Each structure stands twice: as C-alpha cells, then as structure tokens.
Amino acid sequence: MTGFGPGGMDCDEVLADVYLYLDDETDPAVRQRIRSHLDDCGPCLRRFGLEQDVKVLVARSCGGDVAPASLKSRIRVRLTEVVIETGSVEYRAD
Numbered sequence: 001m002t003g004f005g006p007g008g009m010d011c012d013e014v015l016a017d018v019y020l021y022l023d024d025e026t027d028p029a030v031r032q033r034i035r036s037h038l039d040d041c042g043p044c045l046r047r048f049g050l051e052q053d054v055k056v057l058v059a060r061s062c063g064g065d066v067a068p069a070s071l072k073s074r075i076r077v078r079l080t081e082v083v084i085e086t087g088s089v090e091y092r093a094d
Contacts, residue, residue: 007036014044018051 005011014037020026021034038045 005037006040007033007038009033009037011037011041011044014038014041015047018048019055022052022055 005014007014014034017026017030017034021031024031026034038048
C-alpha cells in the first residue's frame with residue numbers, strides 16, 4: 001500500500017523505518033522512497049535530522065567498544081540454551 005505523502009509514503013511509515021534507513025538495512029526501492037519523502041517533507045526531514053544526529057553521537061561515543069570474546073561466547077551459549085528450552089516446553093491443560 002502506498003501512502004499519500006512524498007515518495008508515496010506517509011510520515012508514519014517513514015518515521016517507523018528511519019532507523020532501518022539510517023542503518024542502510026532497507027531494500028533499494030524502499031530506500032529511494034524514504035529518501036524522496038525526506039527530500040520533500042520538512043517535518044520528517046527535521047525529525048530525521050534529529051534521529052541521524054543521535055545515531056552519530058552514539059556511534060562516536062560507543063563505536064570503538066568491542067565486546068570481549070568471552071562475553072560473545074557466553075551469549076551464544078545462552079541463546080542456544082534458550083532455543084533448546086523453548087523447543088522442549090510442554091503445555092498441559094489443568
């Protein structure tokens with residue numbers, strides 16, 4: 001479904017996907033529609049600018065931090081345990 005705003009998207013759609021856009025995690029067609037909307041929609045562009053500034057600040061402040069290998073390993077083990085636990089849960093009617 002296309003929206004009625006610039007780029008065929010309404011503001012709610014654009015703002016919902018702005019982080020995906022900032023992370024370059026949208027397909028090229030959606031990325032172009034968002035860019036087109038932002039080019040022509042002042043309120044979204046102002047909001048986008050704020051979101052982009054926050055993302056840049058976080059990247060600059062935390063971008064150099066790397067998780068220790070031991071932490072990554074513990075997280076992987078725990079995720080595997082959770083997947084196994086969820087796969088073996090039994091539900092019984094009382």
